[in-house]
Amino acid sequence: MTVVRRPIGVFDSGVGGLTVVRALRARLPGEDVVYLGDTARVPYGSKSPRTVERYSLACQAFLLARGVKLVLIACNTASANALPALREASPVPVVGAVDPGAASALAATRDGHIAVIGTLGTVRSGAYERALAGRPGVKVTALACPLFVPLAEEGWTDGSDEVARAVARRYLTELFERDRDIDTIVLGCTHYPLLRDVISATARELAGRDVAIVDSATAMAEAAAEALGTGPNGRKHPGQLACYATDISRLDEIAPRFLGEPITSFELVDL
Amino acid sequence: MTVVRRPIGVFDSGVGGLTVVRALRARLPGEDVVYLGDTARVPYGSKSPRTVERYSLACQAFLLARGVKLVLIACNTASANALPALREASPVPVVGAVDPGAASALAATRDGHIAVIGTLGTVRSGAYERALAGRPGVKVTALACPLFVPLAEEGWTDGSDEVARAVARRYLTELFERDRDIDTIVLGCTHYPLLRDVISATARELAGRDVAIVDSATAMAEAAAEALGTGPNGRKHPGQLACYATDISRLDEIAPRFLGEPITSFELVDL
Numbered sequence: 001m002t003v004v005r006r007p008i009g010v011f012d013s014g015v016g017g018l019t020v021v022r023a024l025r026a027r028l029p030g031e032d033v034v035y036l037g038d039t040a041r042v043p044y045g046s047k048s049p050r051t052v053e054r055y056s057l058a059c060q061a062f063l064l065a066r067g068v069k070l071v072l073i074a075c076n077t078a079s080a081n082a083l084p085a086l087r088e089a090s091p092v093p094v095v096g097a098v099d100p101g102a103a104s105a106l107a108a109t110r111d112g113h114i115a116v117i118g119t120l121g122t123v124r125s126g127a128y129e130r131a132l133a134g135r136p137g138v139k140v141t142a143l144a145c146p147l148f149v150p151l152a153e154e155g156w157t158d159g160s161d162e163v164a165r166a167v168a169r170r171y172l173t174e175l176f177e178r179d180r181d182i183d184t185i186v187l188g189c190t191h192y193p194l195l196r197d198v199i200s201a202t203a204r205e206l207a208g209r210d211v212a213i214v215d216s217a218t219a220m221a222e223a224a225a226e227a228l229g230t231g232p233n234g235r236k237h238p239g240q241l242a243c244y245a246t247d248i249s250r251l252d253e254i255a256p257r258f259l260g261e262p263i264t265s266f267e268l269v270d271l
Numbered sequence: 272m273t274v275v276r277r278p279i280g281v282f283d284s285g286v287g288g289l290t291v292v293r294a295l296r297a298r299l300p301g302e303d304v305v306y307l308g309d310t311a312r313v314p315y316g317s318k319s320p321r322t323v324e325r326y327s328l329a330c331q332a333f334l335l336a337r338g339v340k341l342v343l344i345a346c347n348t349a350s351a352n353a354l355p356a357l358r359e360a361s362p363v364p365v366v367g368a369v370d371p372g373a374a375s376a377l378a379a380t381r382d383g384h385i386a387v388i389g390t391l392g393t394v395r396s397g398a399y400e401r402a403l404a405g406r407p408g409v410k411v412t413a414l415a416c417p418l419f420v421p422l423a424e425e426g427w428t429d430g431s432d433e434v435a436r437a438v439a440r441r442y443l444t445e446l447f448e449r450d451r452d453i454d455t456i457v458l459g460c461t462h463y464p465l466l467r468d469v470i471s472a473t474a475r476e477l478a479g480r481d482v483a484i485v486d487s488a489t490a491m492a493e494a495a496a497e498a499l500g501t502g503p504n505g506r507k508h509p510g511q512l513a514c515y516a517t518d519i520s521r522l523d524e525i526a527p528r529f530l531g532e533p534i535t536s537f538e539l540v541d542l
Contacts (some may be wrong), residue, residue, distance in 0.1 A: 040322045046424075048520040051311045052518075062424070146425060147434075150417045153317075154442075158361050163418075166437045249319040250391070 006173075007032035007242070008224060009068030011059040014042035014151075015251065016190030017074025018258035020097075020217045021241065024072070029223035031240040033067050038271065040246035043149060045119025045189065052121055056082035058271040064090065066211070070227055072220060073097060076188045077119045080127035091193055093227040100185050100223045100271070101216030102131035108212040110139040117199075117261040118188030119142040129186065141179045145171045145192075152191040153254055159197040165260050168202040176206050183207075183215040187215040194257065244269050278303035281343040282327075285313035286522065287423075288345025289462030291368075291488045295343070298492035298540065299499075305337050307542065311517035312321045315348040316390020316418060316460065325391055327353035328360055329542045330523060333515070335361065341479075341498055343491060344368060347459045348390045351398035364498040366431040370525035371494045372457050372487030375403035379483040380455040383408040386446050389459030390467040395477050399459065412450045414465075421531070423462040425524055430468040437471040439466070447477050452476075458486040465528065511541030 005251030009026070010021055014037050021035055036059050038044075044052045056078040060071055071094045072077045073086065087094045105114045112135070116128040123144040132140050147167045151157065156164050178181060185203060187193055193215045203211035245251060245266045255263050279299070281292055285308050292306055307330050309315075315323045327349040331342055342365045344350045344357065349369030349381045357451040376385045383406070387399040403409050418438045423427065427435050447453060456474060458464055464486045474482035516522060516537045526534050 040318060041374065042317075046520055047311060047315075047518045051518045051520075145422045150421055154417060163434070163441055167433045170434055214317070247318045247322045247340045249317055 003033055003233045006067050006069040007034045008070045008072065009034050009036070009063030010072040010074050011036040011038070012064060012074040012100055013044040013077065013188060014039050015255045015258050017192050018071060019193050020074035021093045021214075022258070022260045023217040023221040024224060025239070025241070027206070028224055030237070030239050033241050034063060034068060035241065036062055036243040036269075037243070039249065039251070040229070043119065044075060045121045045149070046146070048110065049081040049121070052077055056086055058092060059092075060086050060161045062096055062269065063093070068092060070224060071093065072224055074190055074220070075192065076101070076216070077121040080125035081124045094224045094269065095135060095220060095223070095227055097216045097220060098127045098131050100212070100219030100258065101188060102128055103200065104214040104216060104219045105139070105184050106132070111178055111181060111183050112139060113165060113181040114140050114172060114184045114186065115179070115182045116140060116142040116186045116188045117148075117171065117175070117192065120146065122188050128186065139179060141175060143145065143171060143175050145265070148195055149189065149191045150222060152194040157194045157198065159201050161198065162215050165200045165202060168198050169206075170198070172202050172206050184212040184214060187213060190217075190258070203225040205248045243251065243267070245271055274301055277338050277340040278305045278336065279341045279343065279452055280305050280307070280339030282307040282309070282330040282334060282483035283461060284308070284315040284343040284348065285310050285450045286526045286529050289526055290461050290486070290490055291343060291345035292466050293529070293531045294488040294492040295495060296510070298496055299509050299510075301508070304512050305334060305339060306512065307333055307540075308514070308516040310520070310522070311510070314390065315346060316392045316420070317417070320352040320392070320396065323348055324353040324356050327357055331361060331365075333540065333542060335363070341366065341495060343350045343495055345491070347372070347461065347487070349390040351393045353440075353480065354363050357484060359441065366491060366494045368487045368491055369398045369402050371490030372459060373399055375401070375429060375485040375487060376455050376457045377406065377409070380409070381484050382452060382454050383413050384450055384452040385409060385455045386411040386450070386453045387459045388416045388419070388442065388446070388455045388463065389409060389413070391417065393459050399457065401409070410450060412446060412453060414446050414449075415440060419460065419466055421461045421463040426528070426541045428469065430472050430528055432469065433541065435469045436473060439469050443470070443473050443477055453482065455483040455485060458484060461474060461488075461529070514538070517542055539540050
């Protein structure tokens with residue numbers, strides 16, 4: 001009997017989703033992964049729900065054509081705006097970023113004061129508010145932080161970087177003005193984990209106490225394992241990673257920062 | 272005899288090109304203008320020449336189908352990477368941003384030390400260096416400044432804004448480290464004129480003297496007038512402005528900042 005190994009598909013608007021691939025490979029090391037970054041049309045975060053949905057469906061169709069057994073939407077903006085359409089169009093399970101991120105926040109919060117930072121598209125969608133609605137005692141404050149993405153791509157992420165600190169102070173000041181009791185911040189964008197240190201330090205400074213910082217990558221990997229109904233599998237060899245992108249500019253430079261391992265190569269595709 | 276009024280076509284990766292429309296309407300107030308912002312695929316500045324060329328050709332085809340008599344490429348990245356392909360594909364004259372910008376810099380420089388700041392795509396193309404090559408005594412230093420675009424879109428453009436100053440200081444320090452005698456800076460991206468004050472003040476601070484700041488919008492309007500062979504025309508009524516975009520997110524909020532007048536509406540188009 002021939003067992004066909006089907007890969008897990010992951011897509012993102014760009015390279016940020018490689019932070020999810022990293023968590024996925026740690027949780028399910030034997031699985032093959034196909035990654036697609038829509039780098040020709042990145043970012044999704046500033047665009048309308050209609051455009052985000054259209055692009056996301058094209059990304060998912062590309063992955064489905066490669067026989068994936070599960071689709072992970074690494075991009076928060078796509079998860080927040082296109083999940084229903086993606087699920088309707090997919091014969092295999094589709095896991096988004098919002099529900100796992102919301103679950104992580106609930107596990108981390110002490111007093112229920114949760115902040116979500118992300119792109120304009122994620123914040124405008126109200127997806128995190130919906131995911132956390134009906135939880136007694138939970139208050140959600142959401143804020144778009146557009147400068148965090150280019151900061152992460154410039155590599156100005158050090159906790160003592162003057163620009164990074166000035167940008168973080170500007171956004172987090174507005175956040176704490178809206179709710180001074182925030183105790184947990186969800187990094188609702190795949191780029192933001194690279195800025196975790198400066199966000200955490202600035203939040204502590206402004207709040208006068210520790211603030212939990214959670215991202216959805218680990219929770220997404222867990223959700224993927226659940227959806228597949230598998231624990232860690234017994235394969236001795238690490239699964240293969242195939243990376244595709246719709247544009248190749250700067251991938252070699254930027255992608256390894258997100259993946260945390262060298263990337264052999266991206267294959268260029270037109271969608 | 273019926274005289275058909277044909278419009279001037281202007282395209283850009285997004286809304287920044289409205290700074291060029293503004294200059295064009297000041298120079299040729301009677302002309303009709305059709306503007307297309309490819310806001311669904313913005314930015315071009317971080318993408319490869321191949322992708323920029325493909326998108327630019329689609330934008331130009333849209334304008335040509337509307338019967339324009341001249342195409343202005345407001346986007347520096349598209350001008351720097353796609354001008355030959357666009358000219359080859361157009362039956363009407365095509366004016367880019369680079370040559371007018373270079374001419375403005377030559378007119379402004381005292382000692383020939385010219386800096387060009389723009390997107391990664393513009394800087395990597397070497398287009399400004401080529402436009403200024405062979406000018407005796409001219410030295411060109413080019414630097415990509417990716418954070419200036421989201422800064423302008425956030426509206427953090429005030430000369431005393433802490434974040435804007437920190438970002439400008441970071442980039443301009445690198446520029447003056449490469450050539451401490453820079454006396455002229457070309458704003459080689461349609462977003463940057465909104466940051467003119469903070470760029471100018473920071474350059475003066477770092478150089479210890481005034482530094483000329485030039486942009487290509489006015490020079491492009493002049494080049495358009497030359498290409499049409501017209502001086503100011505005698506029409507009493509201002510020309511019409513029709514604006515199209517491939518995505519509508521945030522246009523109402525951002526576009527007027529660039530155009531300097533209210534915009535009645537954008538029409539959404541698929542390319």
